[in-house]
Amino acid sequence: xxxKATITQKEIVxxxxxxxxxxxxxxxxxxxxxxxxxxxxxxxxRIYENMDALKIDVYNKAAAYYEDYYNDSAKTHDTPFVDLxxxxxxxAQKYPHLFRLLFLSEKDKDTKSMYDLVNGSAExxxxxxxxxxxxxxxxxxxxxxxMWVFIHGAGCMAVTGDFxxxxxxxxxxxxxxxxxxxx
Numbered sequence: 206x207x208x209k210a211t212i213t214q215k216e217i218v219x220x221x222x223x224x225x226x227x228x229x230x231x232x233x234x235x236x237x238x239x240x241x242x243x244x245x246x247x248x249x250x251r252i253y254e255n256m257d258a259l260k261i262d263v264y265n266k267a268a269a270y271y272e273d274y275y276n277d278s279a280k281t282h283d284t285p286f287v288d289l290x291x292x293x294x295x296x297a298q299k300y301p302h303l304f305r306l307l308f309l310s311e312k313d314k315d316t317k318s319m320y321d322l323v324n325g326s327a328e329x330x331x332x333x334x335x336x337x338x339x340x341x342x343x344x345x346x347x348x349x350x351x352m353w354v355f356i357h358g359a360g361c362m363a364v365t366g367d368f369x370x371x372x373x374x375x376x377x378x379x380x381x382x383x384x385x386x387x388x
Contacts, residue, residue: 212244214252218262222270225263229302233259261315267303268317271296272325285337286349287379289329290356294375297363304364308357319357342387351386352379 220242224233233256235246242249253259278292297304308319324330330349337345356379362368370378 212242212248214262217242217249217252217259218266221259221263222266225267225302225306226300227302230260230263230306264306264316267306268322270300270303271307271322274300275323275325275329276327282376282380284380284383285333285340285342285345286352286356286383287376289323289333290352290359290379291372291375293323293356294359294363294368297360298368301364304360308360309364323353337387348383348386352383355379355382355386 217238221230221233221238224230224237224241235249238249238259239246249259274296275289275292278288278295280288282288282291297308307322310316312318320330334345334349337348342348359368359375359378
């Protein structure tokens with residue numbers, strides 16, 4: 206009679222997610238993961254053939270976590286792309302390892318594009334582009350691309366510790382960029 210599995214795939218993913226959030230996915234070892242999950246390494250290798258397979262599930266959990274983070278963030282600014290930028294930069298500041306996994310890793314068939322992650326299931330980018338168009342911006346998609354390069358750069362700077370502006374200064378910077386790019 207075989208033993209009943211005592212650890213689930215979900216528990217392993219949750220444990221790997223915790224490690225990723227604190228230290229980065231690259232720091233996961235089977236022993237560290239087993240310790241975090243409270244099991245031996247055997248169930249991990251029974252469920253996952255290799256770390257790449259685990260990484261896909263952790264990536265998908267991180268993508269859902271980002272979408273929840275964005276959905277829960279305040280949307281109080283009239284200027285298009287400001288709330289989108291604040292959430293993105295805030296996520297980078299608060300969760301640098303998850304930001305690296307989602308937005309600074311090579312893309313492949315199992316990952317989403319940066320646009321798809323930011324757009325989310327609620328079509329956040331589409332809404333912001335429409336908002337800019339309704340404010341008279343002629344080429345709102347191009348404006349989004351310019352803003353996105355700027356916002357992504359700020360997010361990267363936040364991950365490295367080079368972006369230390371508070372929210373008010375960030376809003377001022379994003380609004381200023383929007384005005385400059387929409388000329």
